[in-house]
Amino acid sequence: MGQVAAGNPGGCGFLGEHVVRMLLQREPRLCELRIFDLHLGPWLDELKTGPVRVTAIQGDVTQAHEVAAAVAGTHVVIHTAGLVDVFGKASPETIHEVNVQGTQNVIEACVQTGTQFLVYTSSMEVVGPNVKGHPFYRGNEDTPYEAVHRHPYPCSKALAERLVLEANGRKVRGGLPLVTCALRPTGIYGEGHQIMRDFYHQGLRLGGRLFRAIPASVEHGRVYVGNVAWMHVLVARELEQRAALMGGQVYFCYDKSPYKSYEDFNMEFLRPCGLRLVGTRPLLPYWLLVFLAALNALLQWLLRPLLLYAPLLNPYTLAVANTTFTVSTNKAQRHFGYEPLFSWEDSRTRTIRWVQGVESSSQ
Ligand SMILES: NC(=O)C1=CN([C@@H]2O[C@H](COP(=O)(O)OP(=O)(O)OC[C@H]3O[C@@H](n4cnc5c(N)ncnc54)[C@H](O)[C@@H]3O)[C@@H](O)[C@H]2O)C=CC1
Numbered sequence: 059m060g061q062v063a064a065g066n067p068g069g070c071g072f073l074g075e076h077v078v079r080m081l082l083q084r085e086p087r088l089c090e091l092r093i094f095d096l097h098l099g100p101w102l103d104e105l106k107t108g109p110v111r112v113t114a115i116q117g118d119v120t121q122a123h124e125v126a127a128a129v130a131g132t133h134v135v136i137h138t139a140g141l142v143d144v145f146g147k148a149s150p151e152t153i154h155e156v157n158v159q160g161t162q163n164v165i166e167a168c169v170q171t172g173t174q175f176l177v178y179t180s181s182m183e184v185v186g187p188n189v190k191g192h193p194f195y196r197g198n199e200d201t202p203y204e205a206v207h208r209h210p211y212p213c214s215k216a217l218a219e220r221l222v223l224e225a226n227g228r229k230v231r232g233g234l235p236l237v238t239c240a241l242r243p244t245g246i247y248g249e250g251h252q253i254m255r256d257f258y259h260q261g262l263r264l265g266g267r268l269f270r271a272i273p274a275s276v277e278h279g280r281v282y283v284g285n286v287a288w289m290h291v292l293v294a295r296e297l298e299q300r301a302a303l304m305g306g307q308v309y310f311c312y313d314k315s316p317y318k319s320y321e322d323f324n325m326e327f328l329r330p331c332g333l334r335l336v337g338t339r340p341l342l343p344y345w346l347l348v349f350l351a352a353l354n355a356l357l358q359w360l361l362r363p364l365l366l367y368a369p370l371l372n373p374y375t376l377a378v379a380n381t382t383f384t385v386s387t388n389k390a391q392r393h394f395g396y397e398p399l400f401s402w403e404d405s406r407t408r409t410i411r412w413v414q415g416v417e418s419s420s421q
């Protein structure tokens with residue numbers, strides 16, 4: 059195969075920026091890259107001087123004509139755009155519009171304009187944790203699990219993923235079949251991770267301390283952003299050669315990051331930056347956390363006409379943080395030869411350096 063043009067809706071987000079940089083560094087056949095996002099980052103300018111033609115397009119995935127114009131003429135689309143909101147900042151309708159209708163628009167754009175390969179960033183949330191709080195312990199893509207959701211974000215990701223998988227095999231302009239595939243990262247961490255930054259600042263405000271809220275025994279799956287980006291690039295590269303095997307498939311994104319609780323994992327980066335986690339057990343009893351989470355939800359609802367109150371703790375985030383969800387799989391390795399590009403030590407060092415940079419830039 060010759061040179062390729064790629065499109066990346068959502069290319070200016072946390073994951074999207076890593077995908078863009080990874081494509082430019084690791085995809086020698088790339089001749090053109092279209093980055094389509096609601097908000098374009100200033101860092102894009104530095105990419106425009108390289109050998110690959112980088113075009114930044116400010117646009118909205120909910121506008122079908124804008125998506126079609128951005129996608130036209132590309133060989134592969136990596137769709138990382140999405141509204142990641144589990145804090146109640148956006149309405150359920152907006153989350154649905156961006157994540158579900160936006161994804162439908164991306165699919166239709168591929169079909170209408172003749173783009174044959176589509177890689178979709180799904181999420182572990184498509185599977186769970188479910189509303190019953192069942193643990194998913196070291197599961198893989200075939201592990202039976204009752205995936206039942208109520209929150210708008212996982213509902214939207216599950217619907218969008220289904221649309222992408224069902225679109226596999228549809229004829230695109232020119233008559234060739236569309237080949238689609240969905241990647242399901244667990245909680246992504248690394249350079250640019252907003253929630254890590256929030257925890258860091260909260261720790262500084264509390265005099266260098268964070269207080270344990272979740273038992274250390276609750277394991278939460280995490281994966282380094284560079285490895286998630288690498289998986290996307292590999293899938294985009296391999297979909298053509300392995301269409302029969304990979305088309306319509308889902309893959310968890312995984313690497314060698316250790317299984318730990320959400321807070322203990324964050325401390326791998328925050329401890330070297332001077333924070334400590336107080337308590338070997340949660341400081342507050344669980345019933346009190348449930349009460350505070352419910353109180354936050356009530357306050358959010360009451361204050362909505364006046365201001366946006368969207369704290370980290372709400373009934374949904376508490377349930378996710380307090381339910382074991384970890385993956386153990388080698389499907390990506392078997393299907394398209396994925397090996398993590400970054401070791402755990404590298405991922406950790408890079409993330410620590412980034413947090414330390416956040417510290418110095420905010421002083
Ligand atoms: N952050 C995480 O831990 C995980 C994220 N994901 C998925 O990965 C994808 C990327 O997530 P992040 O990079 O963390 O989020 P992010 O919010 O940093 O990036 C999303 C990007 O999509 C863009 N976007 C949002 N609405 C848009 C619209 N209407 N039109 C065009 N662009 C729009 C945003 O401007 C942003 O640049 C999302 O689909 C998310 O569901 C999946 C698993 C875990």
Ligand SMILES: CC(C)CCC[C@@H](C)[C@H]1CC[C@H]2[C@@H]3[C@H](O)CC4=CC(=O)CC[C@]4(C)[C@H]3CC[C@]12C
Nearest residue numbers: 142144181183245271320370371375376378379
């Ligand atoms: C103080 C609280 C008890 C702890 C709050 C932590 C939460 C804010 C986060 C715990 C687990 C996170 C989610 C998880 O990593 C899975 C996700 C996948 C996605 O696709 C989007 C993000 C997220 C929902 C992530 C969001 C923050 C947590 C709920």
